[in-house]
Amino acid sequence: MNTDSDFPPVPRSRSAHGSPAHGQTTEPEPDPTGSRTAVAVDNPDGVDLAPYTIPPVPAIGWDPGASPRRRRIALGLLGAVLTVQAALSLRLLAAAHPDEAAAMVAGRQQLAHLLHGTPVTTDLVDRVHGSPWLYPPLAGAAADANGIWGTRLLSLGFALLTTVLLYSLTRRLFNERVAICAIAVYAVLQSTVVVGFYAAPESLAVLLVALAAWTTVFTARRHPALALLAAPPTALACTVAYSAAFAVPALMALAFACARPYHRVGPAGLRALLAALGTLVLLLPYGTLGKVAGWSPSHGNAPGSAGSILVATLQWAGLFTVLAVAGTIAYARREQMNEHDAPERDAVPTTRGLRALLGATLTVTALLVPAAHLWTGTSGALFRHLGYGMLLAAPLAGVGLTRLVGAHFRHPQLGILAWVALLALGLEQSALRYQNGPDSGRLLAVLAAHTQPQGRYLTEVDGLAEYYLGSVSKPEQWVSARTGTEYRDGAGVQHHGDDGSVAAIRDGWFTMVVLDSTAPRATDRAVSEALSTAGHYRLVAQFTSPTGDSSTYKVYLKH
Known part of the structure; x- marks a missing residue:
């Protein structure tokens, strides 16, 4: 009930002596406190009836009492x-998304480190x-x-x-x-x-x-x-x-x-x-x-x-x-x-x-x-x-x-x-x-076919391979292109970040490289250009999102 709810006036008619006509009610009369309205009812049978009152209307949308x-x-x-x-x-049933997989792989290593002191070897913690x-x-x-x-x-x-x-x-x-x-x-x-x-x-x-x-x-x-x-x-x-x-x-x-x-x-x-x-x-x-x-x-x-x-x-x-x-x-x-x-x-x-x-x-x-x-x-x-x-x-x-x-x-x-x-x-x-990502099931099938126990992999699809291919590889074998690579070249020069990834690709250090078009633009451009100029890698698979957006996975394998 609301305060804007008003009862319409009750029509009345009176007899020649000023009393209400038969079958009519009198005007509501407020009680002395002003909180209740007294209503007298016509009594056609001459029986004395006590007047009844209309309770006050609550001032909020629902009754304030906690009933x-x-x-x-x-x-x-x-x-x-x-x-x-x-x-x-x-x-929503689907395989793990890369962000989910990265959180689970990093979480498992963090938990093992907390409980048993096992070293954290994955760079997915930064993801x-x-x-x-x-x-x-x-x-x-x-x-x-x-x-x-x-x-x-x-x-x-x-x-x-x-x-x-x-x-x-x-x-x-x-x-x-x-x-x-x-x-x-x-x-x-x-x-x-x-x-x-x-x-x-x-x-x-x-x-x-x-x-x-x-x-x-x-x-x-x-x-x-x-x-x-x-x-x-x-x-x-x-x-x-x-x-x-x-x-x-x-x-x-x-x-x-x-x-x-x-x-x-x-x-x-x-x-x-x-x-x-x-x-x-x-x-x-x-x-x-x-x-x-x-x-x-x-x-x-x-x-x-x-x-x-x-x-x-x-x-x-x-x-x-x-x-x-x-x-x-x-x-x-x-x-x-x-x-x-x-x-x-x-x-x-x-x-x-x-x-x-x-x-x-x-x-x-x-x-x-x-x-x-x-x-x-x-x-x-x-x-x-x-x-x-x-x-x-x-x-x-x-x-x-x-x-x-x-x-x-x-x-x-x-x-x-x-x-x-x-x-x-x-x-x-x-x-x-x-469904907004490329077909991760097909991607994992390609990665599983080319993953080797001693291989080194650069990926922009963080977490998926580390989570699903844990039986054939270790998390430390997968390097996240999003966080960059720590790489020392043949001349002894230490490279960091995107420069490290580019230098490692130029030297053919990675066994396989996985690109994701949703990665940061600068990183994706640098890695893509290095793959096209290095001459060590060939494109073996490409998967575009089934929903028609611009998200794409590309897999490059070393010759």
Whole structure:
């Protein structure tokens, strides 16, 4: 029920003596307290009846009382959304992608080093853009337990916990209705579905960002010092995946925006300052702050034109972003539906400025992530990085969906239409994402046929051969072209990086070279030119993506 629900006046007629006519009711008369409306009923049979009263209309969208029935319904809907999300992710059956394979191989070696002191011999540790001691060992343990399925199920667990935290923090910001709409929208997005079944550190990093946001919202009314509780998950998220730095500005602003209705500007600003300082202090050890600050989307990711990045962003996040921005505008302009969940006695006055601040804080990251990829001209990990912005903007997308439906569910068909459109896009886009690379099965067959126990291999397809061909080769035999080669030529000159790869190819040092067109442009160009001029290698296989994009694998074998 909403405050804009008014009962229409009851028509009445009176007898000649001024009393109500037979079969009519009198005008409602307010009681002395003004909280209930007394209504006298005509009594045609002459029997004295006590007047009844109409209870007051609640001032929020849902009854503010925490009734067991309301909680059961909300938890049932939460379970239904989690089931749908898990089903969408579990249907994505495919071989490991190079990034997943690299994480598992590096993780296994890191885990063995932690447990048994075994030396780390693979250079795939540098392929994981985060601390090698956090996510990779978890991925390695899951891979040891159940291969790629174990690692992907670990990511699925992280994703489902993220959705639960999103529900809880949205409920605290608004109410159950908005929270259910927010998670229903978030759970079917391509980034959510894919990262929820993808062996990458972003799955854990997004969970930690959600935990930091939940902690910030949970402590908004309390002492400013409690804002420090959000610093550990924020710093840990940035350490697990450097890309989580996208969410840090929004988390700091959220510490101010969600506390401002309950505190003056000074204490609210102090909360944001304490959260920022706590995060910085925790990132200082081991040079982590420098790594996070120096990270950019261009590190190890495929190049992309501005047009392709914009098209991908519109396809993967366009409708969701429109819904979130519309929710922000509608919430800032009018709080008619009173999405706040606090009982009236605990309600705080909100102004248009405060509502606009909260909405902009939550939605800005959804626009920041594609802007950063446009600035750096890279698109390789865009589908994973969009998850940070979508997570934080989801509460306002929930507001947008509830406003679209309207008070008293006046237009449920509009909400259903918007959600079905998001579901259809998520289904198609997540399936294409798992088919968006060349045929790795055919590539592995070629590599297995030419792999030798004593061979040396340069590859831009990090991880696949090391993971699937572990029985016929060792990880140290495969050198990542993305990180470069340490090579000393016949004259005793030491070469590094791309120059080392070029010098080794010129001398015919590698047995086989594998190229991937999604590798960094400078590296791919340097290696390709060296192969064409060295005269030691011939092209034995080439596989183009079955979806028709420009991604291609090429395999060169030494004569």
